[in-house]
Amino acid sequence: MAEAGFGLAGARVLVTAGAGGIGRAMAEGFAGAGARVWVTDIAGAALAGCPADWRRSRVDAGAEAEVAALFAEIEAGWGGLDVLCANAGTAGPTAPVEAVMLADWRACMAVNLEGAFLAAKHAAPMMKAAGQGAMLLTSSTAGLFGYPNRAPYAAAKWGVIGLMKTLAMELGPFGIRVNALCPGAVEGPRMEGVLAREAAAKGTTPEAIHAGYAAGTSMRSFVTAADIAAMAVFLASPGGRLVSGQAIAVDGHTENPDPKV
Template sequence: MTQRVVITGGASGIGLTLARRFAERGDRVALCDADAAAVAQVQADHPEMLARQANVTDEAQMQAFFDEVGAALGGVDVLCANAGTGGPAGRIEDLDYDEWQSCIAVSVHGTFLACRWAARLMREQGSGLIIMTTSTSGMYGVPHRSPYVAAKWGIVGMTKTLAMELGPVGVRVNAIAPGAVEGARMERVVQMEAKASGRTEEEMRAVYVKGNSLRTWVTADHLADMALFLASPAAEKISGQVMAVDGHTESMVS
Protein backbone atom coordinates (compact mmCIF):
# COMPACT_ATOMS: atom_id res chain seq x y z
CA MET A 1 0.00 0.00 0.00
CA THR A 2 1.33 3.42 -0.97
CA GLN A 3 2.11 5.61 2.02
CA ARG A 4 2.57 9.35 2.40
CA VAL A 5 5.98 9.94 3.97
CA VAL A 6 7.37 13.22 5.30
CA ILE A 7 11.05 13.55 6.24
CA THR A 8 12.83 16.43 7.96
CA GLY A 9 16.52 16.85 7.31
CA GLY A 10 15.86 14.84 4.18
CA ALA A 11 18.22 16.23 1.56
CA SER A 12 21.43 14.50 2.63
CA GLY A 13 22.83 11.67 4.72
CA ILE A 14 20.38 9.44 6.57
CA GLY A 15 17.41 11.58 5.55
CA LEU A 16 18.12 11.35 1.84
CA THR A 17 18.60 7.59 2.09
CA LEU A 18 15.23 7.31 3.86
CA ALA A 19 13.61 9.42 1.13
CA ARG A 20 15.16 7.35 -1.64
CA ARG A 21 14.23 4.02 -0.10
CA PHE A 22 10.62 4.98 0.63
CA ALA A 23 10.26 6.38 -2.91
CA GLU A 24 11.76 3.22 -4.43
CA ARG A 25 9.00 1.13 -2.92
CA GLY A 26 6.37 3.44 -4.41
CA ASP A 27 5.60 5.79 -1.52
CA ARG A 28 4.88 9.49 -1.97
CA VAL A 29 7.68 11.44 -0.33
CA ALA A 30 7.94 15.04 0.86
CA LEU A 31 11.05 16.38 2.56
CA CYS A 32 12.55 19.55 3.90
CA ASP A 33 16.10 20.59 4.69
CA ALA A 34 17.86 23.81 5.69
CA ASP A 35 20.53 23.33 3.00
CA ALA A 36 19.26 25.09 -0.15
CA ALA A 37 21.89 23.51 -2.43
CA ALA A 38 21.10 20.01 -1.17
CA VAL A 39 17.37 20.60 -1.68
CA ALA A 40 17.99 21.83 -5.24
CA GLN A 41 19.97 18.66 -5.93
CA VAL A 42 17.11 16.48 -4.67
CA GLN A 43 14.67 18.41 -6.85
CA ALA A 44 16.90 17.75 -9.87
CA ASP A 45 17.56 14.08 -9.09
CA HIS A 46 14.12 13.15 -7.75
CA PRO A 47 11.41 15.29 -9.39
CA GLU A 48 8.81 12.88 -8.02
CA MET A 49 9.54 14.09 -4.49
CA LEU A 50 8.31 17.32 -2.93
CA ALA A 51 11.52 18.91 -1.64
CA ARG A 52 11.61 22.32 0.04
CA GLN A 53 14.10 24.42 1.93
CA ALA A 54 12.96 24.98 5.51
CA ASN A 55 14.77 25.36 8.82
CA VAL A 56 13.24 23.01 11.37
CA THR A 57 13.77 25.56 14.15
CA ASP A 58 11.69 28.23 12.35
CA GLU A 59 8.00 27.74 13.11
CA ALA A 60 6.80 29.90 10.21
CA GLN A 61 8.98 28.11 7.65
CA MET A 62 7.90 24.72 8.93
CA GLN A 63 4.23 25.65 8.91
CA ALA A 64 4.53 26.81 5.30
CA PHE A 65 6.16 23.48 4.43
CA PHE A 66 3.51 21.49 6.28
CA ASP A 67 0.72 23.46 4.62
CA GLU A 68 2.15 22.62 1.20
CA VAL A 69 2.58 18.96 2.16
CA GLY A 70 -1.01 18.79 3.40
CA ALA A 71 -2.30 20.25 0.16
CA ALA A 72 -0.12 18.00 -2.01
CA LEU A 73 -0.44 14.69 -0.14
CA GLY A 74 -3.74 15.15 1.68
CA GLY A 75 -2.30 13.81 4.94
CA VAL A 76 0.64 11.88 6.33
CA ASP A 77 1.11 8.19 7.12
CA VAL A 78 4.77 8.23 8.17
CA LEU A 79 6.73 11.10 9.68
CA CYS A 80 10.50 10.70 9.91
CA ALA A 81 11.58 13.44 12.33
CA ASN A 82 15.18 13.10 11.28
CA ALA A 83 16.74 16.57 11.33
CA GLY A 84 19.64 16.94 13.71
CA THR A 85 23.08 18.40 14.12
CA GLY A 86 26.26 17.19 15.78
CA GLY A 87 26.72 20.30 17.87
CA PRO A 88 30.03 21.37 19.38
CA ALA A 89 32.56 19.14 21.10
CA GLY A 90 34.45 20.05 24.24
CA ARG A 91 34.42 20.02 27.99
CA ILE A 92 31.25 21.50 29.49
CA GLU A 93 33.15 24.44 30.98
CA ASP A 94 34.50 25.40 27.56
CA LEU A 95 31.30 25.20 25.50
CA ASP A 96 29.68 28.23 23.90
CA TYR A 97 26.08 28.83 24.95
CA ASP A 98 24.89 29.78 21.46
CA GLU A 99 26.31 26.55 20.04
CA TRP A 100 24.63 24.58 22.85
CA GLN A 101 21.28 26.23 22.10
CA SER A 102 21.62 25.62 18.36
CA CYS A 103 22.24 21.88 18.88
CA ILE A 104 19.24 21.52 21.18
CA ALA A 105 17.04 23.63 18.90
CA VAL A 106 17.58 21.56 15.76
CA SER A 107 17.18 18.15 17.38
CA VAL A 108 14.60 18.84 20.08
CA HIS A 109 12.63 21.90 18.99
CA GLY A 110 12.64 20.81 15.35
CA THR A 111 11.38 17.37 16.31
CA PHE A 112 8.67 18.96 18.43
CA LEU A 113 7.36 21.09 15.55
CA ALA A 114 7.27 18.12 13.18
CA CYS A 115 5.64 15.79 15.71
CA ARG A 116 3.04 18.38 16.73
CA TRP A 117 1.93 18.77 13.11
CA ALA A 118 1.88 15.03 12.40
CA ALA A 119 0.10 14.21 15.67
CA ARG A 120 -2.78 16.53 14.81
CA LEU A 121 -3.34 14.86 11.45
CA MET A 122 -2.73 11.32 12.64
CA ARG A 123 -5.11 11.70 15.58
CA GLU A 124 -7.79 12.77 13.10
CA GLN A 125 -6.98 9.84 10.80
CA GLY A 126 -6.81 7.36 13.65
CA SER A 127 -3.59 5.95 12.23
CA GLY A 128 0.01 6.76 11.47
CA LEU A 129 3.64 6.22 12.41
CA ILE A 130 6.18 8.69 13.79
CA ILE A 131 9.84 7.69 13.61
CA MET A 132 12.33 9.94 15.39
CA THR A 133 16.07 9.75 14.76
CA THR A 134 17.96 9.63 18.03
CA SER A 135 21.39 8.02 18.51
CA THR A 136 23.17 5.52 20.67
CA SER A 137 24.39 8.72 22.31
CA GLY A 138 20.81 9.01 23.53
CA MET A 139 21.36 5.83 25.54
CA TYR A 140 24.85 6.45 26.94
CA GLY A 141 26.98 9.32 28.17
CA VAL A 142 29.67 10.54 25.78
CA PRO A 143 32.56 12.71 27.01
CA HIS A 144 32.93 16.06 25.21
CA ARG A 145 29.51 15.79 23.52
CA SER A 146 27.08 16.97 26.21
CA PRO A 147 24.83 19.11 23.93
CA TYR A 148 24.36 16.30 21.42
CA VAL A 149 23.82 13.72 24.14
CA ALA A 150 21.26 15.92 25.91
CA ALA A 151 19.38 16.46 22.65
CA LYS A 152 19.29 12.77 21.77
CA TRP A 153 18.17 11.74 25.27
CA GLY A 154 15.41 14.32 24.88
CA ILE A 155 14.22 12.60 21.72
CA VAL A 156 14.04 9.27 23.54
CA GLY A 157 11.85 10.95 26.17
CA MET A 158 9.58 12.36 23.47
CA THR A 159 9.31 8.96 21.83
CA LYS A 160 8.19 7.26 25.03
CA THR A 161 5.75 10.04 25.91
CA LEU A 162 4.15 10.44 22.49
CA ALA A 163 3.72 6.68 22.19
CA MET A 164 1.61 6.90 25.36
CA GLU A 165 -0.32 9.96 24.15
CA LEU A 166 -1.07 8.70 20.66
CA GLY A 167 -1.27 4.94 21.11
CA PRO A 168 -4.95 4.97 22.17
CA VAL A 169 -5.92 6.53 18.81
CA GLY A 170 -3.95 4.03 16.74
CA VAL A 171 -0.74 5.99 16.16
CA ARG A 172 2.63 4.34 16.75
CA VAL A 173 5.77 6.24 17.79
CA ASN A 174 9.29 4.80 17.72
CA ALA A 175 12.86 6.00 17.51
CA ILE A 176 15.83 4.67 15.57
CA ALA A 177 19.19 4.95 17.32
CA PRO A 178 22.06 4.81 14.83
CA GLY A 179 25.55 3.91 15.91
CA ALA A 180 28.51 5.30 13.99
CA VAL A 181 27.19 5.81 10.45
CA GLU A 182 29.59 5.84 7.52
CA GLY A 183 29.65 9.13 5.66
CA ALA A 184 30.75 12.75 5.59
CA ARG A 185 28.88 13.74 8.75
CA MET A 186 30.58 11.07 10.84
CA GLU A 187 33.95 12.11 9.47
CA ARG A 188 33.27 15.64 10.72
CA VAL A 189 32.35 14.21 14.13
CA VAL A 190 35.56 12.19 14.26
CA GLN A 191 37.61 15.29 13.45
CA MET A 192 35.78 17.33 16.08
CA GLU A 193 36.08 14.69 18.80
CA ALA A 194 39.74 14.05 18.02
CA LYS A 195 40.48 17.73 18.49
CA ALA A 196 38.47 17.92 21.73
CA SER A 197 40.04 14.79 23.24
CA GLY A 198 43.61 15.23 22.07
CA ARG A 199 43.54 11.96 20.11
CA THR A 200 44.25 11.36 16.45
CA GLU A 201 41.36 10.83 14.03
CA GLU A 202 42.48 7.24 13.54
CA GLU A 203 42.34 6.65 17.29
CA MET A 204 38.81 8.08 17.41
CA ARG A 205 37.66 5.79 14.58
CA ALA A 206 39.10 2.85 16.50
CA VAL A 207 37.11 3.86 19.60
CA TYR A 208 33.86 3.68 17.62
CA VAL A 209 34.72 0.32 16.06
CA LYS A 210 35.89 -1.21 19.33
CA GLY A 211 32.80 0.04 21.17
CA ASN A 212 30.30 -2.31 19.52
CA SER A 213 30.01 -6.07 19.47
CA LEU A 214 30.16 -6.41 15.69
CA ARG A 215 33.27 -4.21 15.54
CA THR A 216 31.94 -2.25 12.58
CA TRP A 217 30.21 0.94 11.49
CA VAL A 218 26.73 0.97 9.99
CA THR A 219 25.39 2.55 6.82
CA ALA A 220 22.41 4.79 6.16
CA ASP A 221 20.80 1.90 4.29
CA HIS A 222 20.89 -0.21 7.45
CA LEU A 223 18.86 2.53 9.14
CA ALA A 224 16.47 2.73 6.21
CA ASP A 225 15.94 -1.04 6.47
CA MET A 226 14.72 -0.50 10.04
CA ALA A 227 12.49 2.43 9.04
CA LEU A 228 10.88 0.41 6.26
CA PHE A 229 10.29 -2.45 8.68
CA LEU A 230 8.65 -0.12 11.21
CA ALA A 231 6.44 1.23 8.42
CA SER A 232 5.32 -2.27 7.42
CA PRO A 233 2.44 -4.40 8.70
CA ALA A 234 5.01 -6.69 10.34
CA ALA A 235 5.65 -3.96 12.92
CA GLU A 236 2.04 -3.07 13.67
CA LYS A 237 2.43 -3.83 17.39
CA ILE A 238 5.76 -2.09 17.88
CA SER A 239 5.49 1.31 19.58
CA GLY A 240 7.38 3.28 22.20
CA GLN A 241 10.62 1.54 21.32
CA VAL A 242 14.14 2.77 20.65
CA MET A 243 15.46 0.53 17.89
CA ALA A 244 19.26 0.58 18.00
CA VAL A 245 20.98 -0.09 14.67
CA ASP A 246 24.53 -0.01 15.92
CA GLY A 247 26.14 -3.44 15.99
CA HIS A 248 25.28 -3.55 19.72
CA THR A 249 27.03 -0.73 21.53
CA GLU A 250 29.05 -1.93 24.51
CA SER A 251 30.72 1.35 25.38
CA MET A 252 30.95 4.93 24.14
CA VAL A 253 34.24 5.49 25.95
CA SER A 254 37.63 3.87 25.51
Protein backbone atom coordinates in the same frame (compact mmCIF):
# COMPACT_ATOMS: atom_id res chain seq x y z
CA MET B 1 -1.56 2.39 3.52
CA ALA B 2 -1.66 -0.19 0.77
CA GLU B 3 -0.56 -3.71 1.69
CA ALA B 4 1.78 -4.51 -1.21
CA GLY B 5 5.49 -5.29 -0.78
CA PHE B 6 6.33 -3.59 2.49
CA GLY B 7 2.73 -2.38 2.58
CA LEU B 8 3.90 1.13 1.81
CA ALA B 9 2.83 1.54 -1.82
CA GLY B 10 1.31 4.99 -2.16
CA ALA B 11 2.05 5.94 1.46
CA ARG B 12 2.73 9.63 2.10
CA VAL B 13 6.10 9.98 3.80
CA LEU B 14 7.80 13.14 5.06
CA VAL B 15 11.53 13.05 5.82
CA THR B 16 13.06 16.11 7.44
CA ALA B 17 16.73 16.74 6.59
CA GLY B 18 16.06 14.34 3.73
CA ALA B 19 18.38 15.70 1.08
CA GLY B 20 21.53 14.04 2.38
CA GLY B 21 22.99 11.48 4.78
CA ILE B 22 20.60 9.32 6.81
CA GLY B 23 17.60 11.33 5.66
CA ARG B 24 18.42 10.83 1.98
CA ALA B 25 18.84 7.09 2.58
CA MET B 26 15.47 6.98 4.36
CA ALA B 27 13.78 8.79 1.50
CA GLU B 28 15.35 6.42 -1.02
CA GLY B 29 14.25 3.44 1.07
CA PHE B 30 10.64 4.59 1.25
CA ALA B 31 10.59 5.51 -2.43
CA GLY B 32 11.94 2.05 -3.22
CA ALA B 33 9.04 0.56 -1.24
CA GLY B 34 6.59 2.45 -3.43
CA ALA B 35 5.86 5.36 -1.12
CA ARG B 36 5.41 8.97 -2.11
CA VAL B 37 8.23 11.03 -0.61
CA TRP B 38 8.44 14.64 0.56
CA VAL B 39 11.81 15.85 1.82
CA THR B 40 12.82 19.02 3.60
CA ASP B 41 16.27 20.44 4.19
CA ILE B 42 18.05 23.74 4.72
CA ALA B 43 20.55 22.93 1.96
CA GLY B 44 19.04 24.24 -1.25
CA ALA B 45 21.65 22.70 -3.53
CA ALA B 46 21.16 19.26 -1.97
CA LEU B 47 17.39 19.58 -2.35
CA ALA B 48 17.83 20.46 -6.02
CA GLY B 49 19.79 17.25 -6.47
CA CYS B 50 16.98 15.02 -5.18
CA PRO B 51 14.92 12.94 -7.64
CA ALA B 52 12.41 14.97 -9.63
CA ASP B 53 9.47 12.88 -8.44
CA TRP B 54 10.11 13.74 -4.78
CA ARG B 55 8.40 16.78 -3.35
CA ARG B 56 10.96 19.15 -1.86
CA SER B 57 10.79 22.11 0.54
CA ARG B 58 13.48 24.28 2.10
CA VAL B 59 12.56 24.34 5.80
CA ASP B 60 14.43 25.15 9.01
CA ALA B 61 13.32 22.31 11.30
CA GLY B 62 13.60 24.53 14.38
CA ALA B 63 11.50 27.43 13.03
CA GLU B 64 7.84 26.86 13.87
CA ALA B 65 6.46 29.28 11.28
CA GLU B 66 8.29 27.38 8.52
CA VAL B 67 7.24 24.00 9.91
CA ALA B 68 3.60 25.10 10.19
CA ALA B 69 3.66 26.35 6.59
CA LEU B 70 5.12 23.03 5.44
CA PHE B 71 2.35 21.01 7.05
CA ALA B 72 -0.29 23.31 5.61
CA GLU B 73 1.26 22.62 2.20
CA ILE B 74 1.25 18.87 2.88
CA GLU B 75 -2.42 19.04 3.88
CA ALA B 76 -3.27 20.91 0.71
CA GLY B 77 -1.13 18.80 -1.60
CA TRP B 78 -1.51 15.33 -0.13
CA GLY B 79 -4.56 15.57 2.11
CA GLY B 80 -2.68 13.98 5.01
CA LEU B 81 0.44 12.14 6.09
CA ASP B 82 1.08 8.46 6.79
CA VAL B 83 4.70 8.47 7.96
CA LEU B 84 6.79 11.18 9.61
CA CYS B 85 10.56 10.77 9.81
CA ALA B 86 11.68 13.60 12.10
CA ASN B 87 15.32 13.27 11.19
CA ALA B 88 16.80 16.79 11.31
CA GLY B 89 19.88 16.97 13.48
CA THR B 90 23.19 18.66 14.09
CA ALA B 91 26.32 17.37 15.82
CA GLY B 92 26.75 20.37 18.10
CA PRO B 93 30.05 21.28 19.76
CA THR B 94 32.70 18.81 20.90
CA ALA B 95 34.15 20.28 24.08
CA PRO B 96 34.29 19.77 27.85
CA VAL B 97 31.16 21.13 29.50
CA GLU B 98 32.88 24.20 30.91
CA ALA B 99 33.87 25.25 27.39
CA VAL B 100 30.40 24.86 25.84
CA MET B 101 28.79 28.18 24.97
CA LEU B 102 25.12 28.60 25.85
CA ALA B 103 24.39 29.73 22.29
CA ASP B 104 25.87 26.48 20.94
CA TRP B 105 23.85 24.45 23.47
CA ARG B 106 20.64 26.17 22.39
CA ALA B 107 21.40 25.77 18.70
CA CYS B 108 21.92 22.03 19.19
CA MET B 109 18.65 21.72 21.13
CA ALA B 110 16.74 23.77 18.55
CA VAL B 111 17.48 21.34 15.74
CA ASN B 112 17.73 17.96 17.47
CA LEU B 113 15.00 18.21 20.09
CA GLU B 114 12.78 21.14 19.19
CA GLY B 115 12.84 20.09 15.54
CA ALA B 116 11.44 16.67 16.45
CA PHE B 117 8.83 18.26 18.73
CA LEU B 118 7.65 20.71 16.06
CA ALA B 119 7.38 18.02 13.38
CA ALA B 120 5.38 15.76 15.70
CA LYS B 121 3.19 18.64 16.89
CA HIS B 122 2.12 19.53 13.36
CA ALA B 123 1.86 15.95 12.07
CA ALA B 124 -0.32 14.75 14.95
CA PRO B 125 -3.60 16.44 13.90
CA MET B 126 -3.43 14.90 10.40
CA MET B 127 -2.70 11.45 11.76
CA LYS B 128 -5.35 11.72 14.46
CA ALA B 129 -7.94 12.64 11.84
CA ALA B 130 -6.94 9.58 9.79
CA GLY B 131 -6.86 7.25 12.80
CA GLN B 132 -3.46 5.91 11.83
CA GLY B 133 0.16 6.86 11.26
CA ALA B 134 3.77 6.20 12.15
CA MET B 135 6.28 8.66 13.56
CA LEU B 136 9.98 7.91 13.57
CA LEU B 137 12.18 10.28 15.56
CA THR B 138 15.92 10.10 14.95
CA SER B 139 17.75 9.89 18.26
CA SER B 140 21.19 8.30 18.64
CA THR B 141 23.12 5.91 20.81
CA ALA B 142 24.04 9.22 22.47
CA GLY B 143 20.44 9.07 23.73
CA LEU B 144 21.22 5.75 25.43
CA PHE B 145 24.67 6.40 26.89
CA GLY B 146 26.63 9.35 28.17
CA TYR B 147 29.21 10.75 25.76
CA PRO B 148 32.12 12.76 27.22
CA ASN B 149 32.63 16.13 25.51
CA ARG B 150 29.24 15.90 23.73
CA ALA B 151 26.91 17.27 26.43
CA PRO B 152 24.52 19.26 24.17
CA TYR B 153 24.11 16.47 21.64
CA ALA B 154 23.68 13.70 24.20
CA ALA B 155 21.18 15.76 26.23
CA ALA B 156 19.15 16.54 23.11
CA LYS B 157 19.10 12.92 21.96
CA TRP B 158 18.05 11.69 25.43
CA GLY B 159 15.30 14.29 25.19
CA VAL B 160 14.17 12.86 21.85
CA ILE B 161 13.66 9.47 23.50
CA GLY B 162 11.65 11.03 26.32
CA LEU B 163 9.53 12.84 23.75
CA MET B 164 9.02 9.61 21.80
CA LYS B 165 7.95 7.64 24.89
CA THR B 166 5.41 10.31 25.77
CA LEU B 167 4.06 10.62 22.23
CA ALA B 168 3.69 6.85 21.94
CA MET B 169 1.45 6.86 25.03
CA GLU B 170 -0.45 9.99 24.00
CA LEU B 171 -1.05 9.08 20.36
CA GLY B 172 -1.38 5.30 20.56
CA PRO B 173 -5.15 5.45 21.23
CA PHE B 174 -5.49 7.21 17.86
CA GLY B 175 -3.74 4.40 15.99
CA ILE B 176 -0.44 6.27 15.77
CA ARG B 177 2.83 4.47 16.49
CA VAL B 178 5.90 6.40 17.60
CA ASN B 179 9.44 5.02 17.79
CA ALA B 180 12.98 6.38 17.96
CA LEU B 181 15.87 5.24 15.83
CA CYS B 182 19.23 5.28 17.60
CA PRO B 183 22.05 5.13 15.05
CA GLY B 184 25.51 4.37 16.28
CA ALA B 185 28.59 5.62 14.48
CA VAL B 186 27.43 6.11 10.88
CA GLU B 187 29.92 6.21 8.04
CA GLY B 188 29.85 9.52 6.19
CA PRO B 189 30.96 13.17 6.16
CA ARG B 190 29.15 14.18 9.35
CA MET B 191 30.82 11.45 11.41
CA GLU B 192 34.16 12.29 9.84
CA GLY B 193 33.79 15.80 11.26
CA VAL B 194 32.99 14.38 14.71
CA LEU B 195 36.04 12.10 14.56
CA ALA B 196 38.28 15.00 13.57
CA ARG B 197 37.04 17.17 16.45
CA GLU B 198 37.38 14.36 19.00
CA ALA B 199 40.87 13.59 17.73
CA ALA B 200 41.88 17.23 18.17
CA ALA B 201 40.42 17.31 21.68
CA LYS B 202 42.29 14.14 22.68
CA GLY B 203 45.53 14.83 20.84
CA THR B 204 45.30 11.80 18.59
CA THR B 205 44.25 10.97 15.02
CA PRO B 206 40.80 10.55 13.44
CA GLU B 207 41.85 7.03 12.43
CA ALA B 208 42.52 6.12 16.07
CA ILE B 209 39.14 7.51 17.15
CA HIS B 210 37.45 5.59 14.31
CA ALA B 211 39.12 2.37 15.45
CA GLY B 212 38.04 3.04 19.04
CA TYR B 213 34.41 3.48 18.06
CA ALA B 214 34.42 0.31 15.95
CA ALA B 215 36.11 -1.67 18.72
CA GLY B 216 33.38 -0.53 21.10
CA THR B 217 30.74 -2.52 19.20
CA SER B 218 30.26 -6.27 19.30
CA MET B 219 30.02 -6.26 15.48
CA ARG B 220 33.32 -4.31 15.29
CA SER B 221 31.87 -2.03 12.64
CA PHE B 222 30.33 1.34 11.88
CA VAL B 223 26.85 1.29 10.35
CA THR B 224 25.71 2.88 7.11
CA ALA B 225 22.84 5.24 6.37
CA ALA B 226 21.22 2.40 4.41
CA ASP B 227 21.15 0.29 7.58
CA ILE B 228 19.17 3.01 9.35
CA ALA B 229 16.83 3.41 6.38
CA ALA B 230 16.05 -0.31 6.30
CA MET B 231 14.92 -0.19 9.93
CA ALA B 232 12.83 2.92 9.28
CA VAL B 233 11.00 1.24 6.41
CA PHE B 234 10.29 -1.83 8.53
CA LEU B 235 9.00 0.18 11.50
CA ALA B 236 6.66 2.17 9.27
CA SER B 237 5.37 -0.93 7.51
CA PRO B 238 2.53 -3.25 8.56
CA GLY B 239 5.23 -5.62 9.79
CA GLY B 240 5.91 -3.16 12.61
CA ARG B 241 2.23 -2.53 13.39
CA LEU B 242 2.57 -3.27 17.11
CA VAL B 243 6.03 -1.81 17.63
CA SER B 244 5.65 1.50 19.45
CA GLY B 245 7.36 3.39 22.24
CA GLN B 246 10.72 1.79 21.44
CA ALA B 247 14.21 3.29 21.18
CA ILE B 248 15.80 0.94 18.67
CA ALA B 249 19.57 0.99 18.30
CA VAL B 250 21.01 0.27 14.87
CA ASP B 251 24.62 0.32 15.90
CA GLY B 252 26.22 -3.11 15.75
CA HIS B 253 25.61 -3.31 19.53
CA THR B 254 27.51 -0.49 21.17
CA GLU B 255 29.34 -1.72 24.25
CA ASN B 256 31.60 1.26 24.87
CA PRO B 257 30.52 4.63 23.51
CA ASP B 258 33.72 6.41 24.61
CA PRO B 259 36.71 5.33 22.49
CA LYS B 260 39.70 4.63 24.71
CA VAL B 261 42.49 6.23 22.73
